[in-house]
Amino acid sequence: MRGSFKLGRIAGIEIGVHYTWLLAFFLIAWSLAQGFFPQQYPGWTVTTYWITGAISAILLFVSVLLHELAHSMVATARGMRVQGITLFIFGGVSNIETEPEKPGVEFLMSVVGPLTSLVLAGVFWAIQQAVADRSSPPAALLYYLMLINALLAAFNIIPGFPLDGGRVLRSIIWGATGSLTKATNVAATTGRIFGWALIAYGFFTLLSGNFLNGIWIAFIGWFLSSAADSSRQEVTMQQHLSGMRVNEVMNTAPECVNQNATVESLVRESFIQHGLRAAPICVDGQLTGIVTLTDVRKIPQENWSQTSVSAVMTRSPLYTVKQDDDLNTAVKLLAQHGLNQVPVLDDKRLVGLLSRADVIRFLQLSRELGMKPKATPPGKMGA
Numbered sequence: 404m405r406g407s408f409k410l411g412r413i414a415g416i417e418i419g420v421h422y423t424w425l426l427a428f429f430l431i432a433w434s435l436a437q438g439f440f441p442q443q444y445p446g447w448t449v450t451t452y453w454i455t456g457a458i459s460a461i462l463l464f465v466s467v468l469l470h471e472l473a474h475s476m477v478a479t480a481r482g483m484r485v486q487g488i489t490l491f492i493f494g495g496v497s498n499i500e501t502e503p504e505k506p507g508v509e510f511l512m513s514v515v516g517p518l519t520s521l522v523l524a525g526v527f528w529a530i531q532q533a534v535a536d537r538s539s540p541p542a543a544l545l546y547y548l549m550l551i552n553a554l555l556a557a558f559n560i561i562p563g564f565p566l567d568g569g570r571v572l573r574s575i576i577w578g579a580t581g582s583l584t585k586a587t588n589v590a591a592t593t594g595r596i597f598g599w600a601l602i603a604y605g606f607f608t609l610l611s612g613n614f615l616n617g618i619w620i621a622f623i624g625w626f627l628s629s630a631a632d633s634s635r636q637e638v639t640m641q642q643h644l645s646g647m648r649v650n651e652v653m654n655t656a657p658e659c660v661n662q663n664a665t666v667e668s669l670v671r672e673s674f675i676q677h678g679l680r681a682a683p684i685c686v687d688g689q690l691t692g693i694v695t696l697t698d699v700r701k702i703p704q705e706n707w708s709q710t711s712v713s714a715v716m717t718r719s720p721l722y723t724v725k726q727d728d729d730l731n732t733a734v735k736l737l738a739q740h741g742l743n744q745v746p747v748l749d750d751k752r753l754v755g756l757l758s759r760a761d762v763i764r765f766l767q768l769s770r771e772l773g774m775k776p777k778a779t780p781p782g783k784m785g786a
């Protein structure tokens with residue numbers, strides 16, 4: 404995920420935190436210290452409320468992490484490649500590179516998440532029972548963790564894709580009908596319906612006076628319905644691209660622009676005459692960088708004829724793909740780094756440029772021609 408930093412590895416799985424999680428951490432600690440704890444457990448000092456709130460937020464983070472680790476570890480055990488886990492404002496996401504090939508594997512992989520949260524709720528409840536003073540901060544902390552893990556289990560088991568419950572539902576329909584497309588469509592539709600229901604409930608809560616909770620619920624509902632939508636599109640796209648190689652859709656036209664060329668000639672020839680939106684830059688046939696419209700925009704037009712492309716090009720990080728790379732993997736690279744295009748190499752020689760526009764054009768064409776996809780797709784596991 405873009406905008407995230409790495410924390411380390413657990414069982415070989417990389418753990419990252421997206422910057423939005425820091426906002427969530429503050430919001431949770433704040434709402435606990437100012438709302439939940441003072442209401443449920445009056446009489447502590449302000450410092451105690453804040454410390455208990457902050458520890459609760461961190462342990463909530465650990466709980467979410469354990470939930471995601473359960474998904475990722477089952478995936479690894481079933482031979483799937485896991486890129487890592489990212490924690491963000493709405494929870495966690497496991498980036499699993501390959502999609503389960505059998506409904507049974509998807510069922511198992513999805514169901515372990517909510518099960519882990521349920522077990523954690525039980526463990527926190529059991530420890531809380533052993534604490535003598537039920538109104539003490541440790542007891543309050545344990546009670547909150549029991550509650551939040553039970554909520555995590557309940558929310559994730561909602562049968563709407565891409566939530567775990569939606570994946571469980573998808574695996575069942577997939578197993579019964581044998582059609583992954585049909586199963587994804589049904590599960591994504593229930594995901595959208597649940598999203599809308601949450602938005603409506605959020606507005607109802609808001610109108611009844613509970614402003615913050617209402618906004619939060621509506622926000623989660625919006626997130627769920629848009630995630631259902633984009634997950635379905637992603638699955639459809641991955642299905643259409645699966646089994647394909649980069650060189651099947653890339654633009655083979657772009658020639659290397661010498662890095663001594665001026666920005667003026669690059670704009671005139673590559674951008675205007677050849678209709679490109681980015682040009683690979685070379686020295687002696689070796690790729691040294693790439694210049695995009697964004698790079699050119701930084702230079703005032705009156706300076707174009709005196710500026711060489713080497714002054715504006717991106718040298719590093721310079722992402723490239725190979726011409727026989729899997730197309731889905733290449734599209735993921737574009738998405739992960741927010742790129743619009745990437746140079747394609749054969750050994751070290753430039754053979755083309757792969758852009759988002761090329762992929763979209765291919766998808767439109769294959770839909771208009773009613774072309775059938777080649778094989779089964781890779782994917783991502785929701786919170």
Ligand SMILES: [Zn+2]
Nearest residue numbers: 516567785786
């Ligand atoms: Zn999950």
